[in-house]
Amino acid sequence: MASAEQSPVPLQHHNLCSRIILLARKIRSDVASLLESYVERQGLDRTISLDSVDGVPVAAVEQGGELTVAEQLGANLQAYRAFQALLGEVLEEQRSHLTPLDTDFHASIQAVLLQVAALAYQLEELLALLGHSRPAWEAAGPEAPGRHSLFEMKLRGLKVLQELAHWTVRSVRDLRQVAMHSQGSGTAAPDSQFSA
Amino acid sequence: MLLLDAPGNTECPAQDICDSRALSSITRYMANTDNPGCGSTVLSWVSLTGNPAVISPQDPTLVIGSSLTATCSVNSDLHLKAEDLYWTLNGRRLPPESYKVLNGTTLSVALANLNGSRQQSGDNLVCHSRDGSILAGSCLYVGLPPEKPGNITCWSKNMKDLTCQWAPGTDGETYLHTNYTLKYKLRWYGRDNTCQEYRTAGQYSCHIPKDLALFTPYEIWVEASNRLGVAVSEVVMLDILDVVTTDPPADVTVSRVGDLEDQLSVRWSSPPALKDFLFQAKYQIQYRVEDSSEWKVVDDVGNQTSCRLAGLRPGTVYFVQVRCNPFGIYGSKKAGIWSDWSNPTAASTPRSDRVPGVCDPKSGEQNTTLRRELKQFFGWVKKHAYGCSNLSIKLYDQWRVWLQKSHKTRNQVGATRR
Numbered sequence: 001m002a003s004a005e006q007s008p009v010p011l012q013h014h015n016l017c018s019r020i021i022l023l024a025r026k027i028r029s030d031v032a033s034l035l036e037s038y039v040e041r042q043g044l045d046r047t048i049s050l051d052s053v054d055g056v057p058v059a060a061v062e063q064g065g066e067l068t069v070a071e072q073l074g075a076n077l078q079a080y081r082a083f084q085a086l087l088g089e090v091l092e093e094q095r096s097h098l099t100p101l102d103t104d105f106h107a108s109i110q111a112v113l114l115q116v117a118a119l120a121y122q123l124e125e126l127l128a129l130l131g132h133s134r135p136a137w138e139a140a141g142p143e144a145p146g147r148h149s150l151f152e153m154k155l156r157g158l159k160v161l162q163e164l165a166h167w168t169v170r171s172v173r174d175l176r177q178v179a180m181h182s183q184g185s186g187t188a189a190p191d192s193q194f195s196a
Numbered sequence: 197m198l199l200l201d202a203p204g205n206t207e208c209p210a211q212d213i214c215d216s217r218a219l220s221s222i223t224r225y226m227a228n229t230d231n232p233g234c235g236s237t238v239l240s241w242v243s244l245t246g247n248p249a250v251i252s253p254q255d256p257t258l259v260i261g262s263s264l265t266a267t268c269s270v271n272s273d274l275h276l277k278a279e280d281l282y283w284t285l286n287g288r289r290l291p292p293e294s295y296k297v298l299n300g301t302t303l304s305v306a307l308a309n310l311n312g313s314r315q316q317s318g319d320n321l322v323c324h325s326r327d328g329s330i331l332a333g334s335c336l337y338v339g340l341p342p343e344k345p346g347n348i349t350c351w352s353k354n355m356k357d358l359t360c361q362w363a364p365g366t367d368g369e370t371y372l373h374t375n376y377t378l379k380y381k382l383r384w385y386g387r388d389n390t391c392q393e394y395r396t397a398g399q400y401s402c403h404i405p406k407d408l409a410l411f412t413p414y415e416i417w418v419e420a421s422n423r424l425g426v427a428v429s430e431v432v433m434l435d436i437l438d439v440v441t442t443d444p445p446a447d448v449t450v451s452r453v454g455d456l457e458d459q460l461s462v463r464w465s466s467p468p469a470l471k472d473f474l475f476q477a478k479y480q481i482q483y484r485v486e487d488s489s490e491w492k493v494v495d496d497v498g499n500q501t502s503c504r505l506a507g508l509r510p511g512t513v514y515f516v517q518v519r520c521n522p523f524g525i526y527g528s529k530k531a532g533i534w535s536d537w538s539n540p541t542a543a544s545t546p547r548s549d550r551v552p553g554v555c556d557p558k559s560g561e562q563n564t565t566l567r568r569e570l571k572q573f574f575g576w577v578k579k580h581a582y583g584c585s586n587l588s589i590k591l592y593d594q595w596r597v598w599l600q601k602s603h604k605t606r607n608q609v610g611a612t613r614r
Contacts, residue, residue, distance in 0.1 A: 043315045045287045049329050052248065098317040100373050150255045150318060151333030 012129060017179040020122045021172050027115045028168035034108050035161050041099055042154040053152075053159040057082045059166035069181055070132040072174045073123055079167050080120040081137050083160065087113040090157040097150055116164070119171075126178070248274055249281075249323055249331035257337040257423040260312050260371065268323030268332060269302045278303040280326045285336075286319050310338045312371030339371030342420035345400070345429040350416065351441045351533050354469040355525070358408055358436065360391070361401040362418050362429065374422040378402040383413045383433060410436050411526075438530035442467040445479065445501075445518045445535075450543035452593075457510035457546040463502040464518050467535065475525040479518055481505070482537065486513040486597070511547035513597050515540040544596040572599075 039046050057079040067075070091109045099105055127134055148156060249270045258264060268283070270276045278297040283290040283305045296304045303323070313319050318335030325331055343365020350360040360378055378391035391402035408414075414436070418429040445464040453459040466477055477499050482491040497503050508514060517540050523532030576595050 041315060042317050043286050043320050048287075052330050100375075101316065149333070150335040151320060151322070154317065154320070154335075155330070155333070 013126070014179055016122065016126050016129060017175045020119065020126065021175050023115060023119050023122065024168040024171040024175070027112060027119065028165055030108075030112050030115065031161055031165045031168070034112055035158075035165070037105055037108065038158060038161055041102065041105060042158065044154060044158055048155070048158070050155060050159045050162070053155050056086065056156070056159045056163045057167070058163055059170040069130065069178050070127070073127050073130070073132065073178065074135040076167075076171050076174055077120060077123040077127065078135055078137065080116050080123065083116050083164050083167070084113065084120060086156075086160045087116060087164075090153075090160055093148075093153045093157065098153060112164075130178075247271065247332065248325075251321065251323055251332045251334040253334065255318065255335045255337070257339075257372070258310055259424060260338055260340055261309055262338075263306065263308045264310065264336070265304050265306045266321060266334065267298060267302050267304045270331060272301055276301070276325055276331075281331070282324050282326070284320075284322045284324060286314055310336070312340070312369075313338045316373055337372055337423055339422065339424060340369075341425035342370055342374045342422050342427045344427045345376065345418040345420050348416060348418060348429060348432045350432070350434060351439050352408070352436045353440075354442055354467075355410065355436060355440050356408075357406065358404045358414075358439075359397050359401060360404075360416060360418075361397055364400055364420065365427070370422055370424075372422040372424065374420055376400060376402075377419045377421070378416065379419065380404065380414050380416045382409060383415050408436055435528070437525050437528040439533060440470075440475075440522055440525050440528075441533035442470050442520055442522050442535050444538035445520050446538075448516065448518050448538045448541045450514070450516045450541045452543065452546060453504060455546055457548050458506060458508045460505045460508060460514060460516070460543055460545060461502065462505060462516050462518065464538070466501060467520055467522070470522055470525075475522045478521040478523065478532070479503075480521075480534070481516060481518050483514050483516045485509065486515065486542070491517075508545050510545050511596075513542055513544045515542050517541070542593075542597050544593045 035046070038044075059079075087109060091106060091113060094100075094102070094109065095106055124134055249268050252267050252269070253264075256264065266283075268281055270278070270281065278299065278301055281303045282292070283295065283303075285307070290305055290307075294306050296306070298304055305321075307321075313336065318337050320333055321336050322333040323331045345362045345364055347363040348360055349362075350358055352358045358380075362376070362378075364374070364376070376394070378394075379388050380391065381388050389404075391404050393403040393405065395401060396403040412435070413433050415431045415433055417431045420427045420429075445466065446468055448462065448464040451461050451463075453461050460483075462481055464479070470477075479497040479499070479501070481494040481497055481503055483494075483505060484491045494503065494505070505514070505516070517537040519537045520535045521532040522535075523530070525532075573592065573595055576598065577591065580595075580598070
């Protein structure tokens with residue numbers, strides 16, 4: 001008779017990984033819709049070159065460098081912390097300068113921002129559960145007003161959303177690896193969420 | 197360069213996200229970037245590269261129909277020539293005939309007779325290098341200065357608040373974000389106040405929820421402003437008591453008048469929110485048959501709280517609504533403002549025993565019809581009103597409404613199938 005009062009730790013990892021994966025997929029889906037409305041409202045083409053835009057975390061990892069679980073999760077956490085700040089700036093720029101009347105659009109950005117904050121929190125939880133320390137985070141100070149031209153704001157917003165979409169793909173992959181790793185090192189747990 | 201699947205696509209299922217195709221996309225993307233970010237613990241992502249070029253003027257505001265000459269000056273370190281550049285406006289390449297090389301690193305473009313901005317966030321005028329890379333961009337705001345807002349109308353619900361609406365000049369289309377501010381002050385003293393709750397009753401409206409004085413007129417006006425200027429409406433003067441409206445009448449009931457087949461009686465209560473105030477009220481009733489959208493209005497109800505509708509069709513379901521116009525509050529001489537209509541209340545007139553001009557059906561046939569209808573009615577009562585001790589003609593009315601609706605639905609379904 002299985003009546004454990006507390007779930008075994010590998011099962012907790014597994015459940016938390018599942019939740020993070022689900023949230024990452026939800027963010028990806030919401031960001032896809034948001035991108036549609038973003039390009040329309042800014043008059044941009046989705047294929048526009050964004051090479052000139054710097055300051056946004058990119059989802060790519062260096063080739064050849066196998067990352068440890070702690071490094072993988074740390075990189076994810078850092079990225080979502082950065083996206084949280086960047087989305088806040090994008091939202092403020094839209095409200096103040098670019099689309100001041102479009103409250104529905106602002107609400108969509110806000111909704112994604114909240115999900116990203118939740119994802120960062122869950123990643124912190126997972127790191128703690130696995131016994132890893134959280135990477136230090138020094139939030140950048142508020143952007144100096146007038147630092148970006150209006151056109152730069154538009155491009156930056158687009159890059160933030162596109163890279164966020166890429167990060168959610170990477171996170172799902174990373175979290176599945178973490179889950180498999182925890183499975184391999186502990187009690188077997190149902191894997192339906194990861195193989196679906 | 198984006199190599200991952202397009203963000204606009206629907207979400208990948210899990211197996212797609214982690215299959216080799218998706219991973220190789222990431223790897224290809226990795227190969228195309230030199231960002232070291234992901235593995236490091238403290239990242240400093242928020243940085244900007246130096247501007248490769250500068251567009252002048254940056255983010256200008258222009259009046260519709262005007263012309264603009266913009267220049268793109270490339271950073272000389274890039275070793276790009278002016279001849280290698282080109283311009284786009286909202287993603288469309290501008291014709292080379294409109295370009296002029298000003299010097300080795302500066303290219304100008306001349307735009308004539310500009311149309312209003314395509315999007316609220318401004319048109320995108322972009323300077324590109326030959327390979328399509330963006331060197332610099334400028335947002336153009338092309339529109340009209342605001343016109344003087346007009347037609348300010350205000351109403352106070354139950355004397356507690358004030359809502360005002362206005363019309364923007366020229367349909368409000370300035371192609372630029374135009375801000376409207378409603379301001380108000382007591383006529384003889386007091387300072388300017390600014391309304392805070394906008395768009396509560398349409399795009400051009402504002403709601404002042406509290407702290408309003410009675411017996412002293414207010415001056416109210418609207419200021420419209422955008423990047424091209426400011427326009428102020430005429431000042432409207434009003435006393436709250438003169439613009440009072442109220443909730444719709446409460447407890448509207450509609451009932452039969454004995455067996456009179458062409459009449460219904462309508463009763464209601466005066467709006468409770470105004471019961472403590474000295475005022476007069478006018479009421480209006482509107483009614484329609486169930487299968488018509490055309491309302492008939494009875495506007496000579498006066499200050500009665502009941503009315504009999506006559507000349508109705510026998511055996512027909514009617515919907516009835518009532519509204520109220522409170523006037524003369526504390527001696528105000530102004531006509532009041534009509535409330536919204538109450539929610540519709542339904543009732544049916546009794547069926548006519550005889551159809552004029554048609555012979556009475558034989559008693560046997562009539563009995564059969566009546567028996568069938570009664571059987572149907574009791575079946576409905578059993579299903580919908582079981583345990584309801586208050587069996588009355590109202591219940592029969594409800595059944596008639598239900599019966600008509602179900603016939604209507606059946607007809608619609610039949611029509612769809614056909």
